[in-house]
Amino acid sequence: MPTVTIFPIDVTTTTPRLSQTVNYTGSGAALFRALSNTWATDDPAIVVSFAVEQSFDGGTNWQTMCPTTWTPQSFAKDGGLPALQCTAGDVLGSRLLRGNLSASATISVGVTATV
Amino acid sequence: MAIVRGQKSNESDANTSTPATSWTTAPAAGSKVIVWLWGSSTATPTMSDNGSPSRTFTLAASKTDATNTLGIWIFYGDDVRPSGTYTVTATFGAANSFSIGGLAYTGVVAGGPEATNNNTGTGTSVSSGAVTGTGAEDLYAGGFVDNANGPDTITTGGGFTEEFELADGTTFDEGGGADKIGVTGSQTASWTLTNSRTWSSCIACWLAQSVGGLGSIRPGLTWQRYYWKGIRHPWWRAAEPIVTAPAVSLVAGSSYPRNPNRNR
Numbered sequence: 001m002p003t004v005t006i007f008p009i010d011v012t013t014t015t016p017r018l019s020q021t022v023n024y025t026g027s028g029a030a031l032f033r034a035l036s037n038t039w040a041t042d043d044p045a046i047v048v049s050f051a052v053e054q055s056f057d058g059g060t061n062w063q064t065m066c067p068t069t070w071t072p073q074s075f076a077k078d079g080g081l082p083a084l085q086c087t088a089g090d091v092l093g094s095r096l097l098r099g100n101l102s103a104s105a106t107i108s109v110g111v112t113a114t115v
Numbered sequence: 116m117a118i119v120r121g122q123k124s125n126e127s128d129a130n131t132s133t134p135a136t137s138w139t140t141a142p143a144a145g146s147k148v149i150v151w152l153w154g155s156s157t158a159t160p161t162m163s164d165n166g167s168p169s170r171t172f173t174l175a176a177s178k179t180d181a182t183n184t185l186g187i188w189i190f191y192g193d194d195v196r197p198s199g200t201y202t203v204t205a206t207f208g209a210a211n212s213f214s215i216g217g218l219a220y221t222g223v224v225a226g227g228p229e230a231t232n233n234n235t236g237t238g239t240s241v242s243s244g245a246v247t248g249t250g251a252e253d254l255y256a257g258g259f260v261d262n263a264n265g266p267d268t269i270t271t272g273g274g275f276t277e278e279f280e281l282a283d284g285t286t287f288d289e290g291g292g293a294d295k296i297g298v299t300g301s302q303t304a305s306w307t308l309t310n311s312r313t314w315s316s317c318i319a320c321w322l323a324q325s326v327g328g329l330g331s332i333r334p335g336l337t338w339q340r341y342y343w344k345g346i347r348h349p350w351w352r353a354a355e356p357i358v359t360a361p362a363v364s365l366v367a368g369s370s371y372p373r374n375p376n377r378n379r
Contacts, residue, residue: 074210082130089123090139
């Protein structure tokens, strides 16, 4: 499965950033992981909100599929930056996915997707 | 009343302090929602949904492993009232690896389980321990977490249906959630792993909703029309077998007997 950067590392604020879309077949897992060069020293009081959104009509309408929050200086079990893995519980098949990224205070962060 | 599975949420595995799971199609209003949650903590989280009104979820069963800092929790919420994209969120005091997923059911009694159990061990065979349902039909929900640091193949046993599963303990914690409906008596959730792990497991079971004490009354017919002064109305005399009328009492000023269910 290819890994693509859906959000390059960039200034992120309370204003949501919406990513490019990726195709998802509706089965198996889609993995999203934070990107940052300063995560280990960023303020842990900042809350980074990331949600995977899905669309069944080619991108006209979007709904939240998997929401989560990440905080600087917290890491994944494998030692990497925090991740979110999302697996559809429905049987509605193929859809588009995109990311919705924001933060409670200004921080430089991005996200990759492996779908 | 038969227990029926409703809508299932999207499984979410995340490194967070607020694991959350959302439904693509919202559960039917009034459903009971069971949520499986496992991950790297021994603390019991709080859990609530974003319905209107919001429901606070209650812990039904759990098992934690202090040595490996792991936990498996099964929560339930009653009479959910989804509004918008239905989401259930757990809150821990610190960010760790967590997996969460939920499933809605109809036909299950409101409130806590009738029985729970938990178990722990090391090996390739995971067992929740047995619980005994006492109804004509029960809902059984079991889950587990283990200390894998790599992938496994997980096979669910005991006649249970795997609802949620994470079969790779590299980035998140390996574990799963399964259920079984349409049966009663002693049941045990079990899983087989391809590698020996130290695991923790738990299970809970709930009764099906009762159809009530006047089960012979046809839908839409009130008990007063069925029992008149404690005597079954002749309309039904020819159509149905004779049953014993329940104990009734008279309401002051009325010749109508009181609904015996109101005295419960």
